[in-house]
Amino acid sequence: MAFTFFFRDRHTLETSVNLLVPLSHDLKEIKIWDAGCAMGSEPYTFAMLLAEKMGYFTFKRVKIHATDIDETDTFHKIIDNGVYSENELARIPKEILIKYFTKIENSDFFQVNDFIKNRIVFQKHNLLSLQPIDTGYNMIICKNVLLHLSPDERVEVINMFTSVLVKGGLFVTEQTQTIPEFNKNCFRQVVTNANVYEKI
DSSP states (O other): OOOOOTTTTHHHHHHHHHHHHHHSTTOSOEEEEEESOTTTHHHHHHHHHHHHHSOHHHHTTEEEEEEEOOTTSOHHHHHHHTEEETTTTTTSOHHHHHHHEEEOTTSSEEEEOHHHHTTEEEEEOOGGGOOOSOSOEEEEEEOSSGGGSOHHHHHHHHHHHHHHEEEEEEEEEOTTOOOOGGGGGGEEEOOSSSOEEEEO
């Protein structure tokens, strides 16, 4: 889905960061899959929130796979370039904007700096293929897609996510969603005020 914006559902993303950071200290690589990333506002938001909580060298071990069906074939270029208009960035706190974006001269556009941009890799992917893009994920974020799927499709996609999450890995979804009954034996909800689940 293309509709999203920077710092959307900030509470859930910040909660997810606070849960992930303590799990990541001893990891050689911190692997995150943001499924249904649209034009990059969510994975970039999450990366900035992580950078604020992690030390420099820990954050350098983060790899975020951002995927979307991208039927318009535009998301890849936008995410790779990391260039967004001033209006698109209006919800970003000013101190974060100044820290992680550079204004492009003689324009109303800003570019994400390389420290953040280099942590994100875009890949075109259809979740309903049920073919995961990789394995060994410490966190999977899927907050803009599940509500658009049928109940059976939701179960199958969450099964796929479960298969590539490490034990103790975290699954994050939108506030309007709950884990289907069929998938519940694989997860436990780790907080009461956000839909963040741990693989058990």
